[in-house]
Amino acid sequence: MVASSLNMHDLWTLRGVGHPADLLPIVLGCDAAGYDEDGTEVIVHPVIGDPDAGRGDETLDPNRALLSERHDGAFAEYLTVPSRNLVPKPAWLSFQEAACLPVAWTTAYRMLFTQARVSAGDRVLVQGAGGGVASAAIKLAVAAGAVVYATSRSADKRAEALSWGVRAAVPSGERLPDKVDVVIETVGEATWSHSLRSLRPGGTVVIAGATSGMNPPADLGRVFYLQQRILGSTGCTRSELVGLLRVLEATGVRPVIDRVLPLTEIHKGFQLMIDGALTGKLVLDHMEENR
Template identity: 40%
Template sequence: MRAIYIDGHGGNEVVHVGERPNPQRHPGEVLIRMQASTLNQVDLYMRNSGAGITHQLPQTMGIEGFGHVAECDAESGFNVGDAVVIHPSISCGQCEFCLRGDDVLCTRVSFVGEHRDGAWSDYLVVPARNVLHAPSYLTDFEAAALAVTHLTAWRMLVTQGQLKAGQTVLIFGIGGGVSVAALQLAKAMGVRVIVTSRHAHKLARAKDMGAELGIHTPHEEVVKSVMAFTHKRGVDLVIENVGEAVWGDAMKSLVRGGRLVTCGATSGDQPPADLRRIFIRQLQILGSTLGNLQEFKDLLAFCEHHHIRPVIDRVYTMHQVHDALDVMSRAEQFGKLALDLQH
């Protein structure tokens, strides 16, 4: 079958489109004919180094995707031809975290496109429990986008951030997939949203989507702008995946007892802790990655109810994957970069 795979680590020279062995389905699994996927930061990470993630080369790339069921067990709950999306976190089902329903914390977790072959291929096999019916109102590419960025944003906002209607959230780096997803979900929850960006055109897009305030970081101070907007109160929640470069502003923008949820560290992972501020103002700092299976089900229901459509910036063919990776590495996109796995 055709697949996009890496045979080493470095730049685009290790990323290839070519033949890979067809996956073999076993009882309890579903074989999916893949149609569409989107790019995520971890795709760049796996290409660049994959450090700390146990994997074997060559390895097919891609964390999530949309497709149609090609083979399944009769009792799986699916039929051949069903339109489906995958939950990319394959858990053991036996550790303490799986037993309490938080399978994303599984001690033996295996992520599609990280620890095992990914979704950028003609076919993919995953356990039936990791397959969900795709929302019927979405395009192939929109459906594919939900499983990583929107699920990550959902856990950050709802589970970790405990965000409620009427509160205020500050989202750093609008334009990236998680940040745009967080904006969409927060607005549907009835939340006031402040966003930041180095790019004026991304702030304009965010305001069109409902953001109440856009902070142009080359020319405006984040903390000063936040405090003016909130009448010196601060925000209830900060959503960030930048890390070191924005950490100080993120901490100082929080209301007393506020929460900061982080899912990345693209600018560095060793920010000053600012412990006095944390304990004096009783702030909560929470880490978050992806989301568990129940959260994915809740997200799909929420999106269907509010008719949320992920923002697709551009669509690339499989043979244009180098171009797509380059655009993501330069953070030029607003929303998601998609891959057409049929072309």
């Protein structure tokens, strides 16, 4: 291991959400970049599953698991994964940048391009501009030629989103200049009604998380009357990680890194995440103490 990064998944596991006690203790950490046993620089695809069981998509395998759910994760010196989960790291990508990709950036990639099929000129709303998935979705959608809007309760995070190329960044819940074709939703309960109100008839909400709560108001009348579509999205395939790397090479887009901490300061990193003090990803350097 050379570098990893924090995800909300790690924090939820620490809180006891979705992780059975009989699988404890377990090493956390979903994002991993380092060297394989032959010394090759690699990124770890974090979904451990069988594509055949998911009709060609390992995220649909009923027995799939994200790294750290059934297998020890990345917050360690060494990591064991199936060889299929190793993807060569391009030389133009640093280990710190690579450690941001496996969960947050591939989740955003799948939401935008596999599920919503966003193309140039589409109008896209990204809720919660400061998060890892949200920052990735903004940068990828802008690079694809979409008209992007973002929301955040933080003026600083709205300003940061504007620097990434969004058309407008508004306080959470505020009306947008236009109805949008696609909403990228990871906040959940706090933003759900706003997401549906912001969507044009026939538009699509793609949801991959609910950090503010899992039980939003359904508003089913709006959904069926305006023929809105709600799509779930979880993880990514290995081929989507490879596709993301091609996009980054072609566009020059790189992950947003808030800060880098040595692995020994991981508890400080979790506190920053709990406090909502991050914009983009917090990366852990596993080699710092050896330098």
